[in-house]
Amino acid sequence: xxxxxxxxxxGIEAVLDQMRRKTMKAGFEFNIMVVGQSGLGKSxxxxxxxxxxxxxxxxTPSYEEKIxxxxxxxxxxxxxxxxxxxxxxxxxxxxxxGDQINNENCWDPIVKYINEQYEKYLTEELHITRKRRIPDxxxxxxxxxxxxxxxxxxxxxxxxxxxxxKIVSIVPVIAKADTLTMDERLDFKQRIRQDLQASGIxxxxxxxxxxxxxxxxxxxxxxxxIPFAVVGTDKEHQVNGNxxxxxxxxxxxxxxxxxxxxxxxNLRDLLVRSHLQDLKDVTHYxxxxxxxxxxxxxxxxxxxxxxxxxxxxxxxxxxxAQSQL
Amino acid sequence: LSSVYLCLSSGVPENARPLxxxxxxxxxxxxxxxxxxxxxxxxxxxxxxxxxxxxxxSTLMDTLFNTNFENFESSHFEPRVKLRAQTYDLQxxxxxxxxxxxxxxxxxxxxxxxxxxxxVVDYIDTQFESYLQExxxxxxxxxxxxDSRIHACLYFIAPSGHSLKSLDLVTMKKLDSKVNIIPVIAKADTISKSELxxxxIKIMSELVSNGVQIYQFPTDDETVSKINTxxxxxLPFAVVGSTEEVKIGNKMVKARQYPWGVxxxxxxxxxxxxxxxxxxxxxxxxDLREQTHTRHYELYRxxxxxxxxxxxTDPESKPVSLQETYEAKRQEFLQELQRREEEMxxxxxxxxxxxxxxxxxxxxxxxxxxxxxKRLHMEEKSKLDEKRKSLEDEMSSFxxxxxxxxxxQGQAFTANSNLKKDKDRKK
Numbered sequence: 096x097x098x099x100x101x102x103x104x105x106g107i108e109a110v111l112d113q114m115r116r117k118t119m120k121a122g123f124e125f126n127i128m129v130v131g132q133s134g135l136g137k138s139x140x141x142x143x144x145x146x147x148x149x150x151x152x153x154x155t156p157s158y159e160e161k162i163x164x165x166x167x168x169x170x171x172x173x174x175x176x177x178x179x180x181x182x183x184x185x186x187x188x189x190x191x192x193g194d195q196i197n198n199e200n201c202w203d204p205i206v207k208y209i210n211e212q213y214e215k216y217l218t219e220e221l222h223i224t225r226k227r228r229i230p231d232x233x234x235x236x237x238x239x240x241x242x243x244x245x246x247x248x249x250x251x252x253x254x255x256x257x258x259x260x261k262i263v264s265i266v267p268v269i270a271k272a273d274t275l276t277m278d279e280r281l282d283f284k285q286r287i288r289q290d291l292q293a294s295g296i297x298x299x300x301x302x303x304x305x306x307x308x309x310x311x312x313x314x315x316x317x318x319x320x321i322p323f324a325v326v327g328t329d330k331e332h333q334v335n336g337n338x339x340x341x342x343x344x345x346x347x348x349x350x351x352x353x354x355x356x357x358x359x360x361n362l363r364d365l366l367v368r369s370h371l372q373d374l375k376d377v378t379h380y381x382x383x384x385x386x387x388x389x390x391x392x393x394x395x396x397x398x399x400x401x402x403x404x405x406x407x408x409x410x411x412x413x414x415x416a417q418s419q420l
Numbered sequence: 421l422s423s424v425y426l427c428l429s430s431g432v433p434e435n436a437r438p439l440x441x442x443x444x445x446x447x448x449x450x451x452x453x454x455x456x457x458x459x460x461x462x463x464x465x466x467x468x469x470x471x472x473x474x475x476x477x478s479t480l481m482d483t484l485f486n487t488n489f490e491n492f493e494s495s496h497f498e499p500r501v502k503l504r505a506q507t508y509d510l511q512x513x514x515x516x517x518x519x520x521x522x523x524x525x526x527x528x529x530x531x532x533x534x535x536x537x538x539x540v541v542d543y544i545d546t547q548f549e550s551y552l553q554e555x556x557x558x559x560x561x562x563x564x565x566x567d568s569r570i571h572a573c574l575y576f577i578a579p580s581g582h583s584l585k586s587l588d589l590v591t592m593k594k595l596d597s598k599v600n601i602i603p604v605i606a607k608a609d610t611i612s613k614s615e616l617x618x619x620x621i622k623i624m625s626e627l628v629s630n631g632v633q634i635y636q637f638p639t640d641d642e643t644v645s646k647i648n649t650x651x652x653x654x655l656p657f658a659v660v661g662s663t664e665e666v667k668i669g670n671k672m673v674k675a676r677q678y679p680w681g682v683x684x685x686x687x688x689x690x691x692x693x694x695x696x697x698x699x700x701x702x703x704x705x706x707d708l709r710e711q712t713h714t715r716h717y718e719l720y721r722x723x724x725x726x727x728x729x730x731x732x733t734d735p736e737s738k739p740v741s742l743q744e745t746y747e748a749k750r751q752e753f754l755q756e757l758q759r760r761e762e763e764m765x766x767x768x769x770x771x772x773x774x775x776x777x778x779x780x781x782x783x784x785x786x787x788x789x790x791x792x793x794k795r796l797h798m799e800e801k802s803k804l805d806e807k808r809k810s811l812e813d814e815m816s817s818f819x820x821x822x823x824x825x826x827x828x829q830g831q832a833f834t835a836n837s838n839l840k841k842d843k844d845r846k847k
Contacts, residue, residue, distance in 0.1 A: 103486045104486070105484070105485055105486050105510075105512055105697070105701060106512075106697060106698070106701045106702035107463075107510065107512040107515050107517050107701060107705075108512045108513045108514070108515045109701065109702040109703070109705075110463055110515060110517075110701075110705045110706055111455050111458075111459065111515060113703065113704070113705060113706035113707070114451075114454070114455055114458060114706050115451045115452075115454075115455055116641060116643055116644075117641075117706055117707070117710070118450075118451050118454055119451055120641060123447075123450050125447075144445070145441070145445055146441045146442045146443040146444070146445050147439045147440065147441050147442060148439070149439065172437075173437055173438070173439040174437065174438045174439065175438075175439050175440075175441055175445070175447075176438075176441075177441060177444070177445055177446075177447055177448040178448040179448070180447060180448045180450055180451060182447055182450070222732050223721075223722050223725045223726060223730055223731065223732045224722055224732060225718070227714050227718075306460070307460070329442075340443075363445075363446065364446070367445060367446045367447050367449075368446035368447070368449050369449075369453070370453075371447060371450060371453060372450060372453035372454050372457060373453070373457070376457065380562075380563050384560070387558075388558050388559055391558045392558060
């Protein structure tokens with residue numbers, strides 16, 4: 096049954112267009128979580144990424160800059176459209192993270208939220224009568240903001256990324272990177288990469304999930320460059336007769352989309368232009384499945400009577416028992 | 421391969437505001453990202469061909485996919501309907517297609533066709549069941565799963581020119597909720613144009629009046645609604661298949677050559693082959709796959725789970741988790757199992773007792789027999805002893821008598837000889 100030669104036109108390749116049409120009609124969902132201390136520019140960055148006021152800050156009329164006592168999660172959704180492609184973008188904010196004096200376990204509400212979304216999806220998937228398209232609120236990407244200290248990862252960074260790297264795709268970024276010179280930036284990045292490896296933290300794109308050689312080559316380039324050093328802004332300035340997004344300072348204009356200045360464009364390309372679908376796939380086929388396996392196994396072993404679902408196992412049990420009889 | 425089914429969003433936005441973008445973000449590449457992933461994984465398409473032996477199923481498949489699938493003719497003497505599935509890897513430009521063609525062997529050949537459709541239904545259900553089993557596993561790999569569910573069912577109608585056979589109606593009725601049915605009129609070159617027109621109308625009205633739901637080409641997407649609506653009106657497609665080529669003008673075309681003319685397969689005036697190819701492959705392959713997954717498979721899954729006793733809400737209309745129901749059922753089943761085991765044990769013990777009793781009885785009998793034999797033996801022995809005694813007595817009295825007789829004889833002889841002597845002396 097090797098590959099066969101077709102003697103003439105059949106029309107199989109038309110299926111690509113069919114698929115494109117259908118997905119464009121149905122639209123896409125993307126859920127992105129931003130985590131980091133207050134003041135690191137999370138809202139600004141997200142707005143810059145999606146070229147519109149998608150962050151909670153920008154669209155909540157009663158928003159106040161307050162340090163909250165606890166970590167709570169707030170999400171806000173928007174429908175954005177580009178060239179006929181509709182996307183339902185949900186940005187999940189985590190105010191209060193890392194802002195307390197005692198930050199122990201500040202990741203718990205976040206872990207809880209992420210697992211709750213997996214649970215919601217699992218419950219719907221297990222229904223007898225289930226929706227045609229299960230609404231996807233699972234976190235596809237968690238952007239973790241590292242302050243541009245120039246030194247190394249802090250304990251809170253290590254603890255957070257260690258835990259969350261197991262359940263969600265983490266993309267670490269160096270926030271407000273315009274305080275680092277190029278050399279400082281390179282050193283900082285290298286130290287961070289060392290720390291990540293030493294602590295066994297897996298960030299996106301994870302090596303194990305590269306599908307083929309092409310993927311590996313592409314992703315290796317990204318892995319050598321993370322975390323991206325970003326600067327965000329929604330203001331435009333005139334540079335050389337062009338309007339560019341940038342931060343104006345006394346000593347010059349930092350062009351956000353200029354790769355010589357910062358790596359915002361790399362981040363945007365990764366998250367939106369090239370790997371968005373992959374982020375969703377990794378979430379669905381790997382993180383969600385891991386959750387599902389764990390959940391179904393622990394229900395199996397629990398005393399309270401909730402059992403695992405494997406009807407397949409139940410049926411084989413039945414056959415075995417019957418044959419014994 | 422299933423990724424395309426699951427990543428589509430729910431379409432209707434709930435509590436999300438529309439927002440305009442101030443510049444190019446770049447997520448318009450999303451459909452391309454998705455398509456690229458699917459291309460590297462490849463596509464799966466499974467067609468089921470139902471029709472009588474010799475009606476032209478294999479030839480049509482060869483013609484449709486422009487290749488030679490190496491089929492061999494089936495006999496007409498199959499005792500029951502069998503389904504034969506073969507998988508092929510096709511490639512056109514950068515699209516790889518894993519095509520599975522399932523043929524019914526012996527359909528319509530039996531004297532008694534009552535069971536014919538059941539094998540087909542069972543086959544379709546088996547593929548759904550496989551998928552369901554995989555989906556329910558704890559450690560599953562749907563990403564790599566080779567989807568064997570039937571995406572399109574081509575039902576071949578014999579070109580009688582009159583109406584559908586009852587076998588056709590019964591079979592299609594049984595299948596319409598399980599698979600996308602596309603009826604085709606086979607060997608359409610045996611029907612004239614006017615007869616064909618009447619035939620098509622008759623077939624469609626029979627399908628409608630019997631409530632058979634055949635696959636409708638989707639008309640909700642503006643890009644294709646026009647062509648799909650038009651094509652819906654041409655059903656069932658009258659097809660002619662041929663892999664042989666005939667020279668027409670200065671081109672070689674697929675055709676069937678008769679003494680009275682040449683039927684060109686790809687000539688839309690001659691038959692609907694091109695329409696079928698258009699609809700089945702070029703325009704609606706993805707929709708066929710989607711309908712199979714979101715409609716037919718979901719229906720099967722729901723029915724199967726309900727059959728096993730699972731519900732989404734319990735009698736008080738509170739939501740019930742599948743796990744709880746499953747655990748309850750499992751306990752029930754285990755208890756039942758225990759009860760049955762106990763029963764069997766009881767029965768076993770009972771039987772053992774009975775057997776023991778039987779054996780004891782047999783033992784007693786044997787014992788009795790033994791005693792009896794022993795007694796008989798003793799009796800015989802004593803009888804024999806008596807006989808011997810009496811014989812011995814006889815013998816001894818006989819020998820006594822003999823001795824006495826001998827003595828007497830001796831005496832008599834002596835007396836005789838004395839007498840003789842005396843006589844002699846006296847002389």
